[in-house]
Amino acid sequence: MTASILVVEDEPAIQELIAVSLARSGHAVQRAASAEEAMRSIAGVLPDVVLLDWMLPDESGPILARRLRNEARTREVPIIMLTARASDEDKVAGLESGADDYVTKPFSPRELEARIQAVLRRRTPQLSKEAVEIEGLVLNPATRTVAGAGKSLKMGPTEFELLHFFMTHLDRVHTRAQILDQVWGDHVFIEDRTVDVHIRRLRDALSASGHDDLVETVRGAGYRFLSKR
Amino acid sequence: MTASILVVEDEPAIQELIAVSLARSGHAVQRAASAEEAMRSIAGVLPDVVLLDWMLPDESGPILARRLRNEARTREVPIIMLTARASDEDKVAGLESGADDYVTKPFSPRELEARIQAVLRRRTPQLSKEAVEIEGLVLNPATRTVAGAGKSLKMGPTEFELLHFFMTHLDRVHTRAQILDQVWGDHVFIEDRTVDVHIRRLRDALSASGHDDLVETVRGAGYRFLSKR
């Protein structure tokens, strides 16, 4: 599998080495010598993987990693960090910043390619399958179940997806159009008011476990899911 | 191979780190910050692996491990313990409590994933040989027999494999494609709807011993085998 890869490395010789190696493997390579350049590059083209030198002169490697992790657009992009030595401090700092993997210099092109393939394979296009819990309400995507107050809640597929979306986007007001985009998909042509109906069906389902008032109507704007009552 | 994983870790930052990393690898993640939460979570969904922080504030890590090992439903679930440092005392205590493996902090996502895959590999062949029992329904792979309510149940080979797959992957929803991959093999060219027919044949066979309602239809998603009614 080939990918679009951003290489963030300040040392020209090493950057060249990596870029050539990756290009030979069929990847589309973009280069940056600093965090600023990297952000500009990402603003243009969202890469599939970021190779990030941890030893940038101004200590901007970890900072850049955190920025990528904190912004919605780049949150899911895997980061492989390049470290001079595998010290424990580096590992800890890297993991806390959200790096997916690290490669210690010196490394072979083979190893680098293997790591890239690994993170690409691991990348999941779908929503996170992690269970979510709010106010005693537990939604488990793996079992496709919702439980509240000890009992299992019954609801239709659309209501389930709707609840999943809400529980992973707490306290924010979503317009009906946004909800349609996120839950139904951005290609459908469905009336806004349809959302209202599914909101009601979701409320009905939630009230079975006493979880009323979790879905709040914001008049003139849309709906919002409250993280606490 | 992806799995359902329970992360027991009281430190929110580390818990988040691990959970995100595992979710990115395609695993279904459930979280708990204490032994009590962990037990509640397990009561709902039986995980394939438990990641257990050994340094829970109230010393409940080893206690939880022993409880899991002493209860029939959780006896077979592999436990990977997370230790701050690999002191000998920890190793001894961990192994005595029944942990299958341990990982020392700091650790990389790769390392963690490798350990998980290792215990899953180690566990799977055992599951395929050992008898499985759910709700009085006993499936014995060695003799290829199924017994429920005292009498032997008659079913075809495909239904047997299907039941075996279900009984070793409880509560989770499987799409028809996943079921085809796991039971028929991932190379077959069979209609999705064929799964439906075998589901019915399996249900018919199970109803002979009164085990109705064990195979649940999840409309729009697939099927799931319930561990308790």
Place this chain on the structure above:
DNA sequence: CCCTCCGGTCACGGAACTGTCACACTACGA
């Protein structure tokens, strides 16, 4: 050769779900 068992497919009917509407109701400004 026949007979039985089993696996895969199909067609049909029913059940569940969806999107929409009409109407009742509520909140908010004039």
Place this chain on the structure above:
DNA sequence: TCGTAGTGTGACAGTTCCGTGACCGGAGGG
């Protein structure tokens, strides 16, 4: 207070999805 825009609710028809019985063909045994 009243009017109006916005929202909740019940109902309904179209659609999708699933359970079921039946069929056919192949494998294997007597």
